[in-house]
Amino acid sequence: MPHALARPLVVRQAATPLGGKIRVPGDKSISHRALMFAGLAQGDTRITGLLEGEDVLRTASAMRALGAVVTRQADESWRVSGRGIGQLAEPEDVLDMGNSGTAARLLAGILASHPIVSVMTGDASLRGRPMRRVIDPLSLTGASFTARAGGRLPLCIAGLGEPKPLSYRLPVASAQVKSAILLAGLNTSGETVVEEPAPTRDHSENMLRHFGAEVSVEPTQAGHGRGRVIRLTGRPTLVGRDVSVPSDPSSAAFPLVAALLVPGSCITLEAVGLNPLRTGLIATLIEMGADIQVMNQRVEGGEPVGDLVVTASALTGVDVPADRAPSMIDEYPVLAVAAAFASGTTRMRGLEELRVKESDRLASTVALLTVNGVQVTVDGDDMIVTGGRSVPGGGRVATQMDHRLAMSAVVLGLGAEKPVTIDDTSFIETSFPGFTTLMNRIGACLPVDVPA
Numbered sequence: 104m105p106h107a108l109a110r111p112l113v114v115r116q117a118a119t120p121l122g123g124k125i126r127v128p129g130d131k132s133i134s135h136r137a138l139m140f141a142g143l144a145q146g147d148t149r150i151t152g153l154l155e156g157e158d159v160l161r162t163a164s165a166m167r168a169l170g171a172v173v174t175r176q177a178d179e180s181w182r183v184s185g186r187g188i189g190q191l192a193e194p195e196d197v198l199d200m201g202n203s204g205t206a207a208r209l210l211a212g213i214l215a216s217h218p219i220v221s222v223m224t225g226d227a228s229l230r231g232r233p234m235r236r237v238i239d240p241l242s243l244t245g246a247s248f249t250a251r252a253g254g255r256l257p258l259c260i261a262g263l264g265e266p267k268p269l270s271y272r273l274p275v276a277s278a279q280v281k282s283a284i285l286l287a288g289l290n291t292s293g294e295t296v297v298e299e300p301a302p303t304r305d306h307s308e309n310m311l312r313h314f315g316a317e318v319s320v321e322p323t324q325a326g327h328g329r330g331r332v333i334r335l336t337g338r339p340t341l342v343g344r345d346v347s348v349p350s351d352p353s354s355a356a357f358p359l360v361a362a363l364l365v366p367g368s369c370i371t372l373e374a375v376g377l378n379p380l381r382t383g384l385i386a387t388l389i390e391m392g393a394d395i396q397v398m399n400q401r402v403e404g405g406e407p408v409g410d411l412v413v414t415a416s417a418l419t420g421v422d423v424p425a426d427r428a429p430s431m432i433d434e435y436p437v438l439a440v441a442a443a444f445a446s447g448t449t450r451m452r453g454l455e456e457l458r459v460k461e462s463d464r465l466a467s468t469v470a471l472l473t474v475n476g477v478q479v480t481v482d483g484d485d486m487i488v489t490g491g492r493s494v495p496g497g498g499r500v501a502t503q504m505d506h507r508l509a510m511s512a513v514v515l516g517l518g519a520e521k522p523v524t525i526d527d528t529s530f531i532e533t534s535f536p537g538f539t540t541l542m543n544r545i546g547a548c549l550p551v552d553v554p555a
């Protein structure tokens with residue numbers, strides 16, 4: 104149900120092609136990690152390009168509550184004076200992680216590995232998401248957890264100053280769980296070993312090395328030879344460093360798909376993060392016939408980036424393999440929108456993890472398409488969209504506190520025949536502040552809120 108401060112929006116078909124050059128905000132995953140690792144480091148870290156979305160601001164507040172000094176500078180960079188591993192302070196109040204699964208799960212690893220008692224909660228969406236996936240492995244360190252039924256927030260954690268190092272095989276491919284275990288491993292005197300069944304985003308591994316930790320990654324036979332083993336040597340000295348955050352490919356996905364769908368469009372998305380463990384959507388859209396040129400490839404802040412030139416294209420349905428899911432897990436709602444405008448059928452396989460995001464994204468994406476006249480079915484964990492060059496639209500979309508669903512609905516509305524009504528766009532602020540302004544800069548003509 105939309106809340107009292109809900110921001111409804113009606114999106115009309117774009118009357119003219121989209122065009123221009125924009126830079127979407129900083130990467131959410133990298134921003135959370137930069138604040139957390141900086142808070143655990145000794146000395147000062149300067150972060151440029153930090154995502155100032157609500158999810159990341161929750162992490163900044165939590166790190167402050169744990170004693171790190173986190174400030175925004177006049178030049179829009181952020182400065183963190185860290186406390187050192189094992190040196191964080193007990194928070195005096197409940198830590199409210201808002202809508203953010205990444206903030207809650209990664210922080211659980213930090214809280215469990217400090218001799219402090221803490222309580223973590225979140226909004227109604229986050230309080231419904233499963234935390235057992237971090238509670239189970241982190242309990243093996245000796246820390247104790249008390250959660251609501253089903254392992255839901257609020258969660259009370261009694262951490263330890265001498266946690267046991269873990270050797271853990273992840274039952275699901277989750278970068279959040281992997282990262283929680285690595286964060287806990289920082290304050291152990293031994294080696295922490297995490298085995299993942301398929302490669303997931305490796306921003307924690309990259310940033311740990313950047314701050315001075317010893318991390319090795321090797322392939323394993325798990326997951327039909329696609330698995331990886333990550334080893335971290337405990338109690339490293341993390342030293343404050345400069346961090347430059349690239350633009351978030353998961354945010355770039357929305358203007359990118361909009362430009363593909365609105366006839367005659369051509370836009371440039373500058374300095375988008377192109378870590379190969381995040382580029383499944385781009386690979387899939389290219390297979391569907393999208394004209395996406397990657398220009399000016401370079402490395403910024405230890406991550407590959409490039410400028411994307413996107414030209415409106417006639418798309419054709421494809422079969423998206425399940426093993427691609429970790430590299431585009433947050434992009435399925437907007438891929439489903441692209442599939443609605445593609446000729447033929449798109450089958451997206453192995454989407455079980457979508458059921459435990461900000462909403463049940465399998466169900467909410469199906470509803471988004473169905474109310475707008477698109478044929479879509481679910482077969483087990485697969486979603487099957489039968490597309491066409493025109494989409495009727497005219498539906499009212501229930502976004503269910505889910506930013507990605509709200510932005511996907513905007514993209515669908517820009518291409519659909521009849522206006523699309525969105526019940527609440529306020530959650531877009533969690534990951535993509537300034538979304539409406541940037542979309543309007545490329546010509547989307549979205550109505551802008553006039554403050555009362």
Ligand SMILES: O=C(O)C1=C[C@@H](OP(=O)(O)O)[C@@H](O)[C@H](O)C1
Nearest residue numbers: 132205276277278279280432433
């Ligand atoms: O580690 C991260 O920063 C994230 C990992 C993914 O979640 P899972 O680890 O649950 O797959 C993703 O959906 C989320 O938006 C960000």
Ligand SMILES: C=C(OP(=O)(O)O)C(=O)O
Nearest residue numbers: 202203204205433460507
């Ligand atoms: C799933 C997402 O984030 P989180 O798990 O951090 O809430 C997302 O941003 O799509």
